[in-house]
Amino acid sequence: MSSVNGEPPSVNGEPTSVNGKSWTEKARDRAVGALPPEKLLPDSQPSYMSSWIYVFGVLTLTSLIVIIASGSILALKGPGWWHFTGIGHFFNSIHLWSVELFFFFMVIHLWGKYWMAAWRGGRARVWMTGAVAFVVAVPCALTGYVSQQNFDAQWISTQAKDGLNAAGVGSFFNVTNFGQMYSYHVYLLPLAVVAIVIAHVLLVRRHGIVPPFQLSDRAQPTAREPESVREPDSVPAGGRAS
Amino acid sequence: MSRESRRREDEAAREWKGAYRPYDILKEASIALGVVLALAVVLTLLFSSPDLKPSTVQSWSRGDPVDFVTTATTELDGSSGTGSYGPPYNHASDGQHIAFIYLAKWLGVSHPINSAQDFVLAPLRSISGQPALASALSAYQAAPANTQTTWTSAYEKALGNATTNPNGSVKVKPGNYGPLPAMMGSLLTFAQSGGLDGALLTSKQFYQTDYTKPLLFMADGGVLATRAQQQHLLGTQWGMMNETGSYPGQVWLWLYTFWYQIKPFSTSANADILVMAVMGVLSLAFILIPFIPGARDLPRRIPIYKLIWRDHYRTQQSRGRLA
Amino acid sequence: MIASIVNLNHPANTVHWHFFSMSVANVVVIVLLLVVFAVAILAPFPGHGGTAR
DSSP, X not given: OOOSTTOOXXXXXXXXXXXXXXXXXXXXXHHHHHSOHHHHSOSEEETTOOSGGGGHHHHHHHHHHHHHXXXXXXXXXXXXXXXXXXXXXXXXXXXXXXXXXXXXXXXXXXXXXXXXXXXXXXXXXXXXXXXXXHHHHHHHHHHHHTTSOSHHHHHHHHHHHHHHHXXXXXXXXXXXXXXXXXXXXXXXXXXXXXXXXXXHHHHHHHHOSOOOOOSSSSOSSOSOOTTOSSOGGGOOTTGGGO | OOHHHHHHXXXXXXXXXXXXXXXXXXXXXXXXXXXXXXXXXXXXXXXXXXXOOOOOHHHHHXXXXXXXXXXXXXXXXXXXXXXXXXXXXXXXXXXXXXXXXXXXXXXXXXXXXXXXXXXXXXXXXXXXXXXXXXHHHHHHHHSOHHHHHHHXXXXXXXXXXXXXOTTXXXXXXXXXOTTHHHHHHHHHHHHHTTHHHHHHHSSSOSSOOBOHHHXXXXXXXXXXXXXXXXXXXXXXXXXXXXXXXXXXXXXXGHHHHHGGGSTTGGGOTTHHHHHHHHHHHHHXXXXXXXXXXXXXXXXXXXXXXXXXXXXHHXXXXXXXXXX | OOOOSSOOOSOOOEEEXXXXXXXXXXXXXXXXXXXXXXXXXXXXXXXXXXXXX
């Protein structure tokens, strides 16, 4: 199928492939349909979002970024470095405290989302991916604790092995095997956490932030809101779609 | 809440068709990153992070020779924690179970450890140039099983009243222990010199990252538990949530460790699998809250949402949309 | 090697209540969680109904 001027072949905008749209076109159409740029990176938010509780999602996310950044520096220098240098100990401390901050902000975020019943309006998957992110973050932290190569790691691994062995998990996940635990901690589990968090954030952008409960059966704005706080000529193209 | 009213509420919540206001998502993320970074740096400068040096078989055997020798003797007769553990280390027991579900047994012995061979006999055999030790080993291995048991039981009983000599060796009352005092004396010297740490680690190959053997050996004795108690890390001290020193620990594990403190878990031989099962069910329930009647309705019944969205409701009220 | 302003490397003080036993540090974290949650919900949000932050 030849093209003119580098444009994909088409007639009146319709694809000319005999078999309809290609996989690539279909995937692209679905992705852009679900998340047009104005939804992915919106420049407006619903007016009901006027509470500090709403900042705890982004605080959790940025804590994860600091965890990964500090963890990357620790990984660059190898697992023994932080025991012998002040700068290494510094980055270990950043890593530990950003983990504490991550769980702190995540718990407040989940409390807020629970009391808002944020799964309403087709957002069940948003809740579920968030909950799975929490559940997967716990073993990710565990593999970190048993990779410390100090007394804490010795105690935690010799204790945790009993719970894991009892559940049969110990037969393929050996917390006293440093090499295995380090691999899980530096690569496999952070990959899992990041993948789940990306899915969570994209679902949030797709479905938008859950509107408030209605206080009465009389519907809250379902028709076009005449008293928008924006100037009439600057209504965002995609703002109302989120 | 009726199914119809739930469906209507869900439809209404699907898309917000009301007012929007300007919002800079990238600026918010950048500010959040700055805040978190600042907090992490401040906490680091204030508190740093804990780093207690690990115990070694050497430090254990030097610090508490009697406990070391006692543990080594229980490894020899298989009565130690590891020796009697069951899967995944050996077949000494069936492992924990819930009713007919024996997950540990079904998943099998994937990390075989023979406590007598791995912790005592093989390390002793690796020591060369000691004819007295060699003949003590031969005498032990040639003896019938019940004789070996007689020796180990008597020796373990005597070790309950043992003392430590100034040179770090162990002294017990005279008794019928066979070649055990000679074997254990050599093992103790080997451990105190640091050789046993290396021997336990590199028994299979030069490059090793699997510390299972030295860790299980130490865990069978008292060295780790003694330090753990000082640091409030024991299970009975809710240790799973704690960190060494006075640092905050893993507060998110509160519910996991909670079950171990109450019956029937606190007195059950199958506590671990029972707690894992309970937490597995609760974790699943946590993920599936949107579908669980009661749990999904509580936010409506306890109206914390009225505080969260009070600005919105006030605005709506002032526009006369509420009754 | 550790140069911190506050030295937390001593055995923790614990809080005992019935059968609960928790380190002071963990109690502080839990109290902070509740306080920060309450403040997040109750604190007035600037520019409500109007301009963005």
